[in-house]
């Protein structure tokens with residue numbers, strides 16, 4: 001199946017369905033490989049990986065498919081420079097950089113033909129990245145798991161604002177709150193050329209997180225996530241004793257240092273690898289409430305594509321008559 005957009009043409013993929021880079025969940029070859037094989041964009045999250053593991057995962061993906069894939073690199077990472085050297089040496093097809101400006105990498109990667117996507121969370125940053133020469137933008141809104149924008153402006157509003165600000169000049173991937181085909185359709189109608197799916201792909205056998213984490217994603221409803229850690233690298237996570245403690249501190253006006261101690265004392269790794277679903281950071285988006293089952297990643301991709309086509313077909317037909325839209329075929333509009 002193919003659903004063609006500017007993004008699929010830019011990246012050489014069949015479907016505008018992107019598996020969001022997620023530390024631990026996609027820090028191994030299995031998830032990005034399965035998504036790439038299914039025709040979507042698989043993204044290896046380099047953030048928590050050591051160099052040798054990153055190199056091995058890239059080799060495994062290449063051994064499993066000749067389709068394009070991406071590597072996500074948070075630029076604040078203390079190993080970012082070495083990782084960039086490795087990614088250049090491996091000539092990765094697509095780079096998705098977050099948390100920093102594109103000037104550090106753009107020339108060297110464009111020179112070797114790598115498609116450079118940059119993660120942004122506001123219009124100003126988006127225009128700057130576009131002017132620096134990136135090929136496309138990932139626009140992350142407030143619903144997103146992981147690090148939503150500190151402003152928490154919703155994806156619904158932010159994607160349109162970025163689309164206006166960039167005047168449609170480069171492809172956008174909308175990120176935060178999608179999870180199904182109706183989400184993909186919504187993303188395309190907001191002015192994006194593809195959608196990122198993060199939380200939806202945590203509930204796959206391929207995601208590199210604990211069973212307890214996956215069960216928490218299945219069990220949570222749309223209102224069961226909360227943003228904590230404002231000013232400390234805020235995250236959106238499923239409510240648990242750790243987030244309750246943070247919320248108590250925030251509501252009682254605790255000092256930044258006190259909040260930092262608790263915030264830094266819990267990690268994503270604790271939840272993802274050790275299965276500590278009470279004390280760790282269960283990072284997930286509001287779309288966790290739309291995720292109902294653990295399914296192989298290739299089936300998730302197929303279902304999103306099929307659901308998208310059904311949702312598209314179910315849209316009301318529109319005829320423009322006498323200055324007004326008619327929503328039902330044949331409906332007469334007075335005017």
Ligand SMILES: Cc1cc2nc3c(=O)[nH]c(=O)nc-3n(C[C@H](O)[C@H](O)[C@H](O)COP(=O)(O)O)c2cc1C
Nearest residue numbers: 020021022023098144145146176177197198199285
């Ligand atoms: C567990 C988890 C880990 C994440 N890690 C990263 C990361 O390493 N780099 C990054 O750019 N974004 C990261 N994100 C954000 C995602 O790339 C994406 O923006 C988000 O998941 C989209 O929202 P959704 O979960 O509602 O689909 C992470 C998100 C989650 C849920």
